[in-house]
Amino acid sequence: MGWESRLTAAAADIDLIDILWRQDIDLGAGREIFDYSHRQKEQDVDKELQDGVEQEDTWPGEGEEVLAPNLLVDGETGESFPAQFPADISSLTEAVPSESEPPGLQNNLLSPLLTGTESPFDLEQQWQDLMSIMEMQAMEVNTSTNEILYNNPPGDPLSTNYSLAPNTPINQNVSLHQASLGGCSQDFSLFSPEVESLPVASSSTLLPLVPSNSTSLNSTFGSTNLTGLFFPPQLNGTANDTAGPELPDPLGGLLDEAMLDEISLMDLAIEEGFNSVQASQLKEEFDSDSGLSLDSSHSPSSLSSSEGSSSSSSSSSSSSSSASSSASSSFSEEGAVGYSSDSETLDLEEVEGAVGYQPEYSKFCRMSYQDPSQLSCLPYLEHVGHNHTYNMAPSALDSDKQMSRDEHRARAMKIPFTNDKIINLPVEEFNELLSKYQLSEAQLSLIRDIRRRGKNKMAAQNCRKRKLDTILNLKRDVEDLQRDKARLLREKVEFLRSLRQMKQKVQSLYQEVFGRLRDENGRPYSPSQYALQYAGDGSVLLIPRTLADQQARRQERKPKDRRK
DNA sequence: TGTTCGTGTCATCAA
């Protein structure tokens, strides 16, 4: 049963909450801000109703009948709102606005639980968060966001409204004592030295908390008028003020459906087994401004026709095959060529054992030399079979007709050894080979050119592969960093949400405690005249608002002085 | 027909 439907039992309450909500929605406060405290009060109401005790409104003259005349009309929303709300029912120190203070100041004197910690989360900060998360949505590929946001049981109004992560360290059963101790002391200015030094016993204005007896409790919560009971005019006004600027929903406008849909799409890509590169390509479907288009659609199996033909043709080269055994050992020792687009030259073992680059990213590359397994026959490097540049006419295609330009030149110049040897032999062996033959200057020049071009060709291939590796590594790094950023933003959102919930709990506890307080005559204290304040020892004091105002101002000055 | 890609080649630099 949702909170709205429950509220239908008290239409006046709905109106009032709507008024408050509409006033605050501009400031980013979600309606759920009101929901939690209301939910708690409903529980109390149910409890009281079960006791069968029907009581009057506990705030003298603060029922709806009295409330109505005090309503003011909001110039912006056109809604009515109570005229003299105290700044914040949850304010424990400085949240005691004097009624003579201007509204602006009252806003600043909201609950210390809120004001004291809101500075990092002011409106500007919220917008920065919003923008950050808007960036995050474009890169987010983690599934956790959806899980956190959507996996709440639908029947749980708390989790539904607050989207509380399972591990969010929120104690749902926070007691007043818990709320006033330990962990809150840092964030909430409840335990200021001023508070601790208050002359508790001597001050006649300070009233010790006297727990109401059962009768007064019943008189407090027995009312069926939820508005008058839980949101007395001033308290309602406080809730309004508090929920508005103080408790903006960090997720309110951030994780909208469009964003989550996109995140879900990216999550789906991951869940469907896409690897990071594929996921990144999917992302490029959305945002293709990287300038890096790694075409993975070209599988390594799609060897170009030129490669295939060159491979087959070169493998049948008789001269190459005869020299392969002698040359290959030298190549390995020399560490010649890593990968070879003209991989026709070396057998697979030598290709893999040689220097160069293993085709780690072969699936991303169109380069046909990426996959050694595709190279069934691996003759010599000089048999470059790229048919687009050096191939002979198709009519000349037979086993050893597809030769490179240098091969043709070598044949024309009657070079007595293979281009493979020319290119890949170590310098000493190469010179030794040259010395065995009587070669003309033209032949020697051609041989040196062949060797230079052959080595440079392999170097160019290695260079290109290296460049590709660098690009891919950078792309991977970018993805990792984007993932980290998204994770940190998610954590920030969760922390903000937890903080907001804690504030709401404290606020609710304040309301509850204050509402139960009774003076000597059994009447409740007016929130416009009194406020609760925590002492350093964990006790709670009821102090006049004027004193609380002074405390609040002192608290406000402190951070300013610190900045100076 | 223009673009993109893969490749070979040259020039240059550095080790």
Added chain:
DNA sequence: GATTGATGACACGAA
């Protein structure tokens, strides 16, 4: 100084 590797730039053919 020669050799070799790396790399930018260019040209070419193929898709």
